[in-house]
Amino acid sequence: MENGNGIIRTEGLCRTFSSPSGEVEALKGINLSIAPHKLTLLNGKSGSGKTTLINLLGALDRPTSGRIWFEGQELTALREPARDKIRRTRIGFVFQSVALMSEMTAFENVEFALRVAGCSAKGRRERAMECLEYVGLSKRAFHLPQEMSGGEQQRVAIARAIAHRPAAIFADEPTAQLDSTMSLQVVAVFKKLIESQGATIVMTTHDPDLMQLADQVFTLRDGQLEAGSPQEGGTV
Numbered sequence: 001m002e003n004g005n006g007i008i009r010t011e012g013l014c015r016t017f018s019s020p021s022g023e024v025e026a027l028k029g030i031n032l033s034i035a036p037h038k039l040t041l042l043n044g045k046s047g048s049g050k051t052t053l054i055n056l057l058g059a060l061d062r063p064t065s066g067r068i069w070f071e072g073q074e075l076t077a078l079r080e081p082a083r084d085k086i087r088r089t090r091i092g093f094v095f096q097s098v099a100l101m102s103e104m105t106a107f108e109n110v111e112f113a114l115r116v117a118g119c120s121a122k123g124r125r126e127r128a129m130e131c132l133e134y135v136g137l138s139k140r141a142f143h144l145p146q147e148m149s150g151g152e153q154q155r156v157a158i159a160r161a162i163a164h165r166p167a168a169i170f171a172d173e174p175t176a177q178l179d180s181t182m183s184l185q186v187v188a189v190f191k192k193l194i195e196s197q198g199a200t201i202v203m204t205t206h207d208p209d210l211m212q213l214a215d216q217v218f219t220l221r222d223g224q225l226e227a228g229s230p231q232e233g234g235t236v
Contacts, residue, residue, distance in 0.1 A: 006033030006069075007168060007200050008057055013066035015052050026052040028223045030066070032230070034202060035216055039190055040230075042204045043211060044220035050204040051172055053220065057202060058091055058170040059083045071167060088117050092161030094171035098153045100145040106132060106156045107141040110163050117164035131159035135189055151182035158189055162199070169193070171203040180209065187213050 013030035016023050027049045034040050034057075042050045055061040056068060059075050068075040071090065075083060100109050110128040119127070132141050135155040145153050154174055161169050171190070175183035187210060193199040203214075211217055219226040 007036040007071060008032075008034040008202070009069045010057070011067045013053075013056065013068065014064050015049075015056060015061070016064045026223050027056070027063070030225060032218055032225065034200065036200050037194055037198045038215035039187075039194060039201045039203065039213070040216040040218065041210065041214040042202065042218050042220060043206065045206055048220040049223040050206075050220055052223075054170050054172050054202060054204050058093060058168075059087050060093075089164060090167045092164070092166040092169040094154070094157050094161045094169065094174045096173040096176050098145070098150075098157050100153060100156060100160075102145055105142045105144055106137060106148070106159070109145075109156060110160045113160045113163045119164060127163060128159075131163050132156070134162070134192075135159045149182075150178055151185055154178065154182070154186055155189060158186070158193075162193060162197075165197075166199070168200040168202065171201065173204050173206075175205065175207060175210070183207065183210065184213075 010030050010032050013027055014025070015027040016025050018024075030053060042053055044050050052061070056063050057070075059070070063076060066076070070086065073086075075086070078086075101112070104112065107128055110131055111124050114124045114127060129138060129141060132138050135158050137152060137155055137159065140148060140152060145156065148156070157174070161171075169190075175186050178186065190201045190203070191213070194201060216230045218229045
C-alpha cells in the first residue's frame, strides 16, 4: 500500500469508540487511496463516519486498527512529536466552525498560523497578506471575524490553512453553514489552489450539489465505503 501513487493511503482502517451502551464501530476496514493534486470529497449522511475518517487522515486521531500513509510515510507508526510536526508543516485544516480567533484580525489569524508552523519572522507579514489576497480578502485584512460574513470568515480560514504551504488540506464540512453561492465560492478557491499550487484537498460534505465539482468522491455509509467508491467527478 505505501508504494502506491496516492498521497494518502489507508489499509484496513478501523475506529471504535466506547459509549455507555457499548462499543461503537465508527469505521470498519477502510481501504482507500487519495490522488495528489485533486479535490477529493468524502460524502455521506450524518453519522456515516466522514469526520472520523478525515480526523484520522489528518493525524488528529489514531485508528483502533489499520494503517495510514501520508507522502509515503506511515503515520500510524509515528510517535506523537513526529505526527505533530507533520500536522504543523505538511497539513492544513479548515473546520466547519471556522475556528478563527475572535480578538485577532484576519491578518493576525493568518500570521499566527505561520508562527505556529515555525516560520521565521522575516516574510511572515508578506506571506499572510499574499494568502489573504489569494482568497480575495486583502481589503478585509484588518477586520475582525465578527465584522465579516460567513463566507468571508471561511475564506480567512482557508488563507490560514494554506499559509505554510501544506501538501494537503483537510476541510471538514466547510460549506455546511453557507448558502449555495458562498459554498461554490469556497470550492472555487479550493480548485484554484489545486490548479495553481498543486495542493491536495480532502473535504467532507453531504451536499449533493458539490459532488460534480470533485475529482474523486468516496461515499461512506455506516462506517464503510460504498461499493463503487471512488467515483470520478467533474470540474467547476
